[in-house]
Amino acid sequence: MSDAVLVCEDLSRAYVDGDRTVQVLDRVAFRLMPGEQVAIVGASGSGKSTLLNLLGGLDDPSTGRVLMAGRDLAELGERERCRLRNERLGFVYQFHHLLPEFDARENVAMPLLIAGVARGEAWRRAEAMLERVGMGHRLSHRPGQLSGGERQRVAIARALVTAPDCVLMDEPTGNLDPKSAEQLLSLIDELGRESAAFVVVTHDPDIAARMHRTLELHEGQLREMPR
Numbered sequence: 001m002s003d004a005v006l007v008c009e010d011l012s013r014a015y016v017d018g019d020r021t022v023q024v025l026d027r028v029a030f031r032l033m034p035g036e037q038v039a040i041v042g043a044s045g046s047g048k049s050t051l052l053n054l055l056g057g058l059d060d061p062s063t064g065r066v067l068m069a070g071r072d073l074a075e076l077g078e079r080e081r082c083r084l085r086n087e088r089l090g091f092v093y094q095f096h097h098l099l100p101e102f103d104a105r106e107n108v109a110m111p112l113l114i115a116g117v118a119r120g121e122a123w124r125r126a127e128a129m130l131e132r133v134g135m136g137h138r139l140s141h142r143p144g145q146l147s148g149g150e151r152q153r154v155a156i157a158r159a160l161v162t163a164p165d166c167v168l169m170d171e172p173t174g175n176l177d178p179k180s181a182e183q184l185l186s187l188i189d190e191l192g193r194e195s196a197a198f199v200v201v202t203h204d205p206d207i208a209a210r211m212h213r214t215l216e217l218h219e220g221q222l223r224e225m226p227r
């Protein structure tokens with residue numbers, strides 16, 4: 001099907017460690033449709049972050065391929081790949097990666113400015129998204145002036161502000177208190193109805209249960225978990 005948001009085919013990733021090769025992913029196949037919400041679970045070290053990085057085009061597979069909006073990431077140059085990521089994808093990392101010298105509003109506006117949105121409009125949309133994640137009162141704070149949970153919410157706003165087709169999240173509720181975690185899950189539901197797809201790596205069974213499907217990584221293989 002050509003309308004999948006993300007497809008991975010026969011995806012493998014091995015790390016060479018001295019004279020040892022560690023096969024982290026072994027011919028993984030996966031298809032993400034618009035609006036679909038998928039949890040990826042698995043033991044620590046099972047390869048969840050590795051898979052997420054491949055899906056987001058941040059790393060290259062040893063073999064196999066990832067198609068984003070029907071385009072093979074490996075066949076794109078770095079510029080083209082960045083453009084596709086900027087337009088189509090939101091990424092929330094385990095360590096938020098906010099820019100320390102910019103305040104919350106500037107951090108969230110950044111992907112819009114990169115996409116060529118005018119500054120006034122970018123700020124307006126950044127403020128609206130920060131309001132939506134409960135951070136409207138911290139627009140001018142820099143990351144160093146925010147708590148861990150607040151930084152995480154700014155990172156989430158930055159990932160969502162471009163209204164991406166697909167949002168990849170690595171342990172998005174790790175730093176959040178229960179109320180903020182619930183707010184994030186409601187936001188995922190809301191954006192899901194606006195047809196964004198989500199891939200959420202999580203150790204939290206409650207979050208996994210809120211997604212449409214759960215896939216487990218085990219010994220390099222991805223398998224559907226029964227509900």
Ligand SMILES: Nc1ncnc2c1ncn2[C@@H]1O[C@H](COP(=O)(O)OP(=O)(O)OP(=O)(O)O)[C@@H](O)[C@H]1O
Pocket residue numbers: 015016017022024042043044045046047048049050051
């Ligand atoms: N750059 C690297 N070089 C060598 N080995 C690596 C590298 N990155 C990851 N690995 C190994 O690949 C395996 C999978 O790592 P990954 O971070 O994807 O796991 P994970 O499931 O996300 O773990 P966690 O739940 O602890 O975050 C681990 O055994 C790790 O040590």
